[in-house]
Amino acid sequence: xxxxxxxxxxxxxxxxxxxxxxxxxxxxxxxxxxxxxxxxxxxxxxxxxxxxxxxxxxxxxxxxxxxxxxxxxxxxxxxxxxxxxxxxxxxxxxxxxxxxxxxxxxxxxxxxxxxxxxxxxxxxxxxxxxxxxxxxxxxxxxxxxxxxxxxxxxxxxxxxxxxxxxxxxxxxxxxxxxxxxxxxxxxxxxxxxxxxxxxxxxxxxxxxxxxxxxxxxxxxxxxxxxxxxxxxxxxxxxxxxxxxxxxxxxxxxxxxxxx
Amino acid sequence: xxxxxxxxxxxxxxxxxxxxxxxxxxxxxxxxxxxxxxxxxxxxxxxxxxxxxxxxxxxxxxxxxxxxxxxxxxxxxxxxxxxxxxxxxxxxxxxxxxxxxxxxxxxxxxxxxxxxxxxxxxxxxxxxxxxxxxxxxxxxxxxxxxxxxxxxxxxxxxxxxxxxxxxxxxxxxxxxxxxxxxxxxxxxxxxxxxxxxxxxxxxxxxxxxxxxxxxxxxxxxxxxxxxxxxxxxxxxxxxxxxxxxxx
Numbered sequence: 001x002x003x004x005x006x007x008x009x010x011x012x013x014x015x016x017x018x019x020x021x022x023x024x025x026x027x028x029x030x031x032x033x034x035x036x037x038x039x040x041x042x043x044x045x046x047x048x049x050x051x052x053x054x055x056x057x058x059x060x061x062x063x064x065x066x067x068x069x070x071x072x073x074x075x076x077x078x079x080x081x082x083x084x085x086x087x088x089x090x091x092x093x094x095x096x097x098x099x100x101x102x103x104x105x106x107x108x109x110x111x112x113x114x115x116x117x118x119x120x121x122x123x124x125x126x127x128x129x130x131x132x133x134x135x136x137x138x139x140x141x142x143x144x145x146x147x148x149x150x151x152x153x154x155x156x157x158x159x160x161x162x163x164x165x166x167x168x169x170x171x172x173x174x175x176x177x178x179x180x181x182x183x184x185x186x187x188x189x190x191x192x193x194x195x196x197x198x199x200x201x202x203x204x205x206x207x208x209x210x211x212x213x214x215x216x217x218x219x220x221x222x223x224x225x226x227x228x229x230x231x232x233x234x235x236x237x238x239x240x241x242x243x244x245x246x247x248x249x250x251x252x253x254x255x256x257x258x259x
Numbered sequence: 260x261x262x263x264x265x266x267x268x269x270x271x272x273x274x275x276x277x278x279x280x281x282x283x284x285x286x287x288x289x290x291x292x293x294x295x296x297x298x299x300x301x302x303x304x305x306x307x308x309x310x311x312x313x314x315x316x317x318x319x320x321x322x323x324x325x326x327x328x329x330x331x332x333x334x335x336x337x338x339x340x341x342x343x344x345x346x347x348x349x350x351x352x353x354x355x356x357x358x359x360x361x362x363x364x365x366x367x368x369x370x371x372x373x374x375x376x377x378x379x380x381x382x383x384x385x386x387x388x389x390x391x392x393x394x395x396x397x398x399x400x401x402x403x404x405x406x407x408x409x410x411x412x413x414x415x416x417x418x419x420x421x422x423x424x425x426x427x428x429x430x431x432x433x434x435x436x437x438x439x440x441x442x443x444x445x446x447x448x449x450x451x452x453x454x455x456x457x458x459x460x461x462x463x464x465x466x467x468x469x470x471x472x473x474x475x476x477x478x479x480x481x482x483x484x485x486x487x488x489x490x491x492x493x494x495x496x497x498x499x500x501x502x503x504x505x506x
Binding site for chain 1: 262263265266269272273274276277278280285339342343346352353385505506
């Protein structure tokens with residue numbers, strides 16, 4: 001591995017269980033610097049459990065997770081200091097306004113921000129007039145922009161985005177993709193989960209498809225399509241003659257709707 | 260690249276600023292929490308001659324502590340846990356104890372403000388005057404008593420996950436403590452209940468604060484009340500932390 005492309009996130013043989021139910025079974029993958037890596041899977045496949053273990057929100061039953069060389073199990077604060085997280089549904093204290101939320105999280109990451117610096121961040125995300133608004137008063141797209149600015153406030157080497165574009169209109173989604181690509185351009189690594197195959201194809205350099213707690217495929221979107229275009233299961237679900245990533249995904253994970 | 264984790268002082272200062280801002284923006288509920296003990300002290304003015312000023316002050320403070328510990332602290336923790344506020348904080352490089360410590364410090368500040376308000380109302384309205392040492396020891400006893408109700412709140416929010424159930428449970432416990440505590444302490448509910456109330460969390464805190472307000476009367480029973488307060492706080496606190504789930 002060259003200096004420019006080193007693994008920022010290493011997940012090795014990760015296993016997560018809830019009682020007798022094994023949600024994640026010996027999952028392994030790595031995300032390199034300057035890479036956008038997508039984690040795809042149907043509902044209940046184990047994406048959120050994998051992400052929660054990486055975020056340090058739950059303790060896995062087995063395996064190792066290293067962020068920038070620090071184990072999330074043994075050195076959680078060092079690992080967390082190197083990562084920024086945007087959760088699926090972000091909630092802040094309802095009484096705080098946007099500027100106060102940004103200052104809170106800057107402080108949590110050890111950065112004291114002056115009001116002028118907070119204003120600068122708000123201008124960056126076109127929310128210069130919204131500093132005094134409560135988070136709940138913002139639109140979905142504006143909330144996502146604030147969440148993203150908070151998750152990258154300390155310039156982390158790894159950014160985790162859990163379904164960042166869910167519920168956004170096409171304009172907001174495109175804008176968010178640009179911001180995600182800007183993170184990559186700085187040489188940082190991005191791990192995102194999504195249900196949108198269009199998004200995965202548009203922004204991800206590599207993707208892993210996870211189902212029933214196992215990684216069943218991992219490669220670039222183009223390579224995955226090329227490798228599976230002749231699979232009978234993929235051809236059976238192909239709708240318009242040309243095999244897409246969605247066809248590959250459904251072909252590999254099945255047509256059945258997951259609860 | 261060398262990784263620096265943020266200093267605890269920086270994290271605490273950010274959390275405290277946010278938690279105090281939240282408290283300030285919740286002035287309405289804060290006023291309600293403070294109003295009940297103040298009203299009690301004013302309405303018990305007639306009892307000052309009969310039972311003594313320290314009895315009235317300690318009664319007001321005890322009820323204020325129950326309000327803060329059960330209604331203020333517990334419900335805010337249950338609500339923020341349910342909404343995922345803690346989850347968002349915990350994905351940062353923050354030790355879990357700093358999050359809870361900041362919340363508890365805000366409640367202790369509320370307890371201090373409530374105690375000073377009761378002293379002021381007792382003095383201005385009920386004309387209760389204590390010695391400077393009485394005010395000082397009473398103040399510290401109030402903070403100690405507050406620890407008991409905060410740990411009881413921690414136990415409730417540790418055992419019950421649903422915020423609506425936490426809310427209804429705290430209201431029920433609050434009502435039982437106030438009604439049974441006050442009436443039982445007066446002897447209205449009989450001698451057995453009176454004896455039980457005296458060693459309940461309500462009774463020991465009330466007795467400890469009442470005696471601390473006139474330190475020259477401190478006796479063995481007050482020491483037992485102090486030890487019982489510490490014991491209840493430790494048991495409730497340990498169980499509350501043991502069973503607490505962050506999400």
